[in-house]
Each structure stands twice: as C-alpha cells, then as structure tokens.
Amino acid sequence: MVHYTSFSKHTHLAYGEPMSLPVLICDDSALARKQMARSLPASLGADITFAVHGLDALKQLEQQSFKLMFLDLTMPELDGYGTLAEIQKRNIDINVVVVSGDIQPKAKQKVMELGAKAFIQKPMDKDALKQVLKELVEPAAQPQLYTPTSVELPILKRRDIYMEVANVAIGRAADALARHFDVFVHLPLPNVNILEVSELHMALRDLADNDQVSGVCQGFSGEGIAGEALVLLSDSSVSDLHNFMQVTEENAEHEELELLMDVSNILVGSFLNGLGEQSEVRFFQSSPVLLGQHIPIESVIQSTTGSFNKTMTFEVSYHIDGTSIKCDLLFMFVDESLPLLDNKLAYLMEDEL
Amino acid sequence: MLNLPAEFEQFHWMVDMVQNVELGLVVLDRDYNVQVWNGFMTHHSGKQAHEAIGKSLFEIFPEIPKEWFIVKSKPVYDLGCRSFITWRQRPYLFKCRNVRPITQQASFMYQNVSLNPMRTPTGEIKSLFLSIQDATPEAVIAGETGA
Numbered sequence: 001m002v003h004y005t006s007f008s009k010h011t012h013l014a015y016g017e018p019m020s021l022p023v024l025i026c027d028d029s030a031l032a033r034k035q036m037a038r039s040l041p042a043s044l045g046a047d048i049t050f051a052v053h054g055l056d057a058l059k060q061l062e063q064q065s066f067k068l069m070f071l072d073l074t075m076p077e078l079d080g081y082g083t084l085a086e087i088q089k090r091n092i093d094i095n096v097v098v099v100s101g102d103i104q105p106k107a108k109q110k111v112m113e114l115g116a117k118a119f120i121q122k123p124m125d126k127d128a129l130k131q132v133l134k135e136l137v138e139p140a141a142q143p144q145l146y147t148p149t150s151v152e153l154p155i156l157k158r159r160d161i162y163m164e165v166a167n168v169a170i171g172r173a174a175d176a177l178a179r180h181f182d183v184f185v186h187l188p189l190p191n192v193n194i195l196e197v198s199e200l201h202m203a204l205r206d207l208a209d210n211d212q213v214s215g216v217c218q219g220f221s222g223e224g225i226a227g228e229a230l231v232l233l234s235d236s237s238v239s240d241l242h243n244f245m246q247v248t249e250e251n252a253e254h255e256e257l258e259l260l261m262d263v264s265n266i267l268v269g270s271f272l273n274g275l276g277e278q279s280e281v282r283f284f285q286s287s288p289v290l291l292g293q294h295i296p297i298e299s300v301i302q303s304t305t306g307s308f309n310k311t312m313t314f315e316v317s318y319h320i321d322g323t324s325i326k327c328d329l330l331f332m333f334v335d336e337s338l339p340l341l342d343n344k345l346a347y348l349m350e351d352e353l
Numbered sequence: 354m355l356n357l358p359a360e361f362e363q364f365h366w367m368v369d370m371v372q373n374v375e376l377g378l379v380v381l382d383r384d385y386n387v388q389v390w391n392g393f394m395t396h397h398s399g400k401q402a403h404e405a406i407g408k409s410l411f412e413i414f415p416e417i418p419k420e421w422f423i424v425k426s427k428p429v430y431d432l433g434c435r436s437f438i439t440w441r442q443r444p445y446l447f448k449c450r451n452v453r454p455i456t457q458q459a460s461f462m463y464q465n466v467s468l469n470p471m472r473t474p475t476g477e478i479k480s481l482f483l484s485i486q487d488a489t490p491e492a493v494i495a496g497e498t499g500a
Binding site: 176179180254257258262265268272273284285290 | 431441465
C-alpha cells in the first residue's frame with residue numbers, strides 16, 4: 001500500500017532535530033507529493049512522511065503524531081473529504097491544509113466545514129503556502145541550529161506528470177461548469193493512457209455502457225500541439241439535464257442542442273486553459289461539431305477512425321451533484337504532438353538535485 | 354537579412370487585411386458597444402462603420418436576443434475561452450442579405466460565429482471580438498435552406 005520501496009533518491013531537503021516539525025503529505029500523485037515536499041521552506045524544519053491516499057494517511061496518523069498535514073481531495077481508496085471526516089470522528093489533533101485542484105467554491109466550503117484549517121489551490125503558489133504556514137506554525141523563539149535529516153522523494157514517471165497536470169486541468173473545467181450552471185460537480189480521478197485505435201474504441205464502448213449517447217467533438221491546437229476533445233452524454237443524462245435546466249417541451253430539440261454545445265464548449269475550453277497554464281501554451285479550440293444526438297455508440301466509433309496510430313488520452317467523467325447527469329470527456333493528443341507536449345511539461349520532470 | 358518594410362507600413366497591411374478579409378470582424382466592449390466594424394460587416398449588413406461604432410449591438414440589431422447573447426458571452430469573460438454559435442443552432446446572428454442576389458440559393462446568409470476573448474497587456478479581458486463566417490454553402494449542401 002505504501003510505495004516507499006520505489007523511492008530511491010535522497011535529498012537534504014529539511015532540517016530535523018532538535019526542533020523538527022512532523023509533517024504528513026497525502027496525495028495520490030507522486031508529482032504533487034514531490035512538489036509539496038520541495039515547497040516547504042527549510043526553516044520550517046519539516047520531518048516529512050508521505051501517504052498515497054486517505055486510508056494510508058489514517059494509518060500513519062495512528063502510528064505517529066503529526067503537527068501538520070497537507071491533504072489532496074481527489075484520491076482513490078479514501079478521498080480527502082472522507083479523510084477529514086475520519087480525522088474529526090477520531091478526534092485527531094492536527095492542522096490540515098487541503099491542497100487541491102478542485103477549486104469550486106463549494107469544495108472549499110465543504111472542507112472548511114470538515115475542519116480543514118486552510119485551502120490552497122493547485123498548482124501551488126508559494127506565497128499562498130507561506131501565508132498559511134505563518135498562520136498555522138508558531139515561529140521558533142530564536143534562530144535554531146538544525147541538523148539536516150533526509151527525506152526520500154518519489155521518483156517521477158512521465159505518466160505521473162500527465163496525471164497531475166490533468167488533475168489540475170480537470171479541476172478548472174469542473175469549476176467552470178459549477179459556476180456557469182451553479183451546481184456542484186463531483187471530481188473524478190482522471191485516467192491517462194496511450195491508446196491504440198482499437199483500445200480507444202473499447203474505452204468508448206465502456207463509457208457508453210449500452211446506453212445511447214449524444215456526442216460533440218471539438219478540435220484544438222496551440223503551438224503545434226494538436227488534438228481533439230470528445231464529449232459524450234448518455235441519453236439517461238440528457239433527460240435529467242432537461243429537467244435540471246428546465247428545457248421547455250415545445251422547443252426541446254433546439255434547446256437541447258444548444259445546451260449540449262455549451263456544456264461541451266465550457267468543459268473543453270476550461271480544461272485547455274488549465275492545461276495551457278501549466279505548459280505555457282495558449283490553446284484554441286475550434287467550433288464544436290455535433291457527431292449525433294441519441295445515437296448508438298457504434299456510430300460514434302465509426303467517426304473515430306481518423307489517421308492516427310496512437311493517441312494519448314485523458315479520460316474524465318464528471319457527475320453533477322444531486323442528479324444522475326454524467327458527462328464523459330476524452331482529450332486525445334495524437335502521435336506527433338506527444339514529444340512537443342513532453343517538451344513543454346519537461347520543467348516538471350526536472351531534478352535540480 | 355529580413356527585408357521587411359517599415360513598421361508603419363506593416364501596420365497598414367494589418368489594417369488592410371482586417372478591412373478586406375472574407376470574414377466579419379467585430380470588437381465589442383463589456384457593455385456590448387461596437388468598437389470595430391470591418392469591411393465584410395459593412396458590405397453584408399449594409400450598416401456603415403460610422404453607423405455601428407459606439408452603439409450597442411442590441412440597438413443596431415434589435416433581432417438579437419439580448420439575454421441569450423449575454424449567456425453566450427459569459428464563458429468568454431469569465432473563463433477566457435472561446436464561445437461558438439453555429440448555423441445549426443441559429444441560422445444567423447446578423448441578418449445579412451445573400452451575397453448573390455440573382456442566383457441566390459438562400460434568402461439570407463447562414464453564419465458560423467465565434468466569440469473570442471481579447472486580453473489587455475495585463476491579462477484582463479475587457480473586450481471580445483466576433484468573427485463571422487459565411488456558412489451558406491454548408492447549409493445548402495446540408496439541404497437546410499429550403500431553396
């Protein structure tokens with residue numbers, strides 16, 4: 001469950017004894033754990049332990065007492081909300097700072113109600129962290145001499161980078177949707193995979209789950225990186241969306257089309273903004289094109305046999321709180337864009353150690 | 354060595370292209386007042402630049418539903434992303450006569466419109482521009498024009 005075995009790099013990152021501050025960093029993303037550990041100022045004297053999801057964190061909290069915890073929200077096994085609830089239930093005395101890409105106002109409100117002391121949005125701004133540390137950590141009375149302790153930082157794989165970048169971008173898209181329609185959106189764990197054509201088709205069949213779908217696609221490009229986004233809404237979701245948006249009967253068909261186009265445009269546009277911010281590329285999406293309304297998934301598949309061998313696919317499912325509305329989003333980058341994107345995100349891989 | 358003409362001349366080129374490109378270009382401020390109105394818009398709408406500039410879009414074209422258009426522009430200002438109006442959703446934004454009055458295939462110009470954010474040097478979005486594309490041929494092929 002704990003992945004320490006895979007950590008092999010040592011670094012003199014923090015200063016421990018005699019006045020070390022035990023800190024727990026809980027995030028499923030190796031990149032996020034590493035970034036978090038690196039962002040803590042040496043003067044803090046942090047003695048860092050990592051946890052890879054909520055259950056892991058609770059186990060660590062049982063074994064040892066910590067002063068400070070940095071907690072992600074979107075995680076497998078047990079997410080951040082569940083972890084906060086458990087901490088409250090077990091009466092564990094710890095300052096929890098939520099660090100998340102889910103920047104919906106309602107997410108922040110929810111974690112504060114669950115006892116979090118602060119909320120920092122991803123990607124993390126160092127000044128915001130400094131401010132939070134100033135509020136939560138008592139400054140040492142006088143300058144102390146620390147002896148360095150070492151902490152094992154996770155080794156990053158390319159997929160870790162993509163996952164975390166996707167996480168932040170997905171948070172942006174959910175926030176945009178939430179604000180536009182005034183709802184709360186449940187943030188999914190993204191899936192990032194390099195897929196061949198047949199695998200992509202399998203993924204699509206999986207998503208549709210035998211229901212009919214409405215699909216919209218939208219091309220995008222920026223600085224030579226090009227790809228396509230595919231937004232799928234199952235028929236059961238569409239009928240819920242009607243009730244939810246109070247689509248009038250006589251104009252239903254027209255309004256549904258417009259709604260479909262707007263939802264997909266907002267999701268795609270804000271995801272690209274989030275991705276662009278992290279890779280310093282300005283992406284532009286082209287006009288949304290309707291693949292079809294209320295069609296079997298096989299006809300969507302028929303329209304995805306373009307000229308590509310492999311595609312890197314970000315797969316995301318959004319779910320609107322209190323409804324059964326589920327919206328699937330696929331971002332596909334084709335072969336020749338991959339090295340360009342790698343290049344743009346290389347700074348995240350960099351090891352200045 | 355690059356052998357480009359002086360900057361003012363290059364600027365003149367830009368203006369010339371904006372004026373004469375086969376695409377409608379309109380800049381709107383946050384209150385939906387027209388700031389730029391290019392040649393395409395003048396030719397096709399019949400409204401001269403001096404009639405349009407400085408006036409509210411809804412005043413010049415009362416047929417544009419205000420509430421609806423504001424919702425369309427919301428993602429542009431709030432999120433800084435493009436927004437689209439395709440002819441399938443709404444055949445046209447600006448009612449323009451057809452470009453070929455004699456052999457006409459449709460009684461008006463079908464349009465694909467995109468709403469684009471414009472950033473100030475400090476990154477704020479204080480205005481947007483519309484680009485208007487003639488989509489009549491596409492609509493004709495799709496057999497939507499009833500001609």
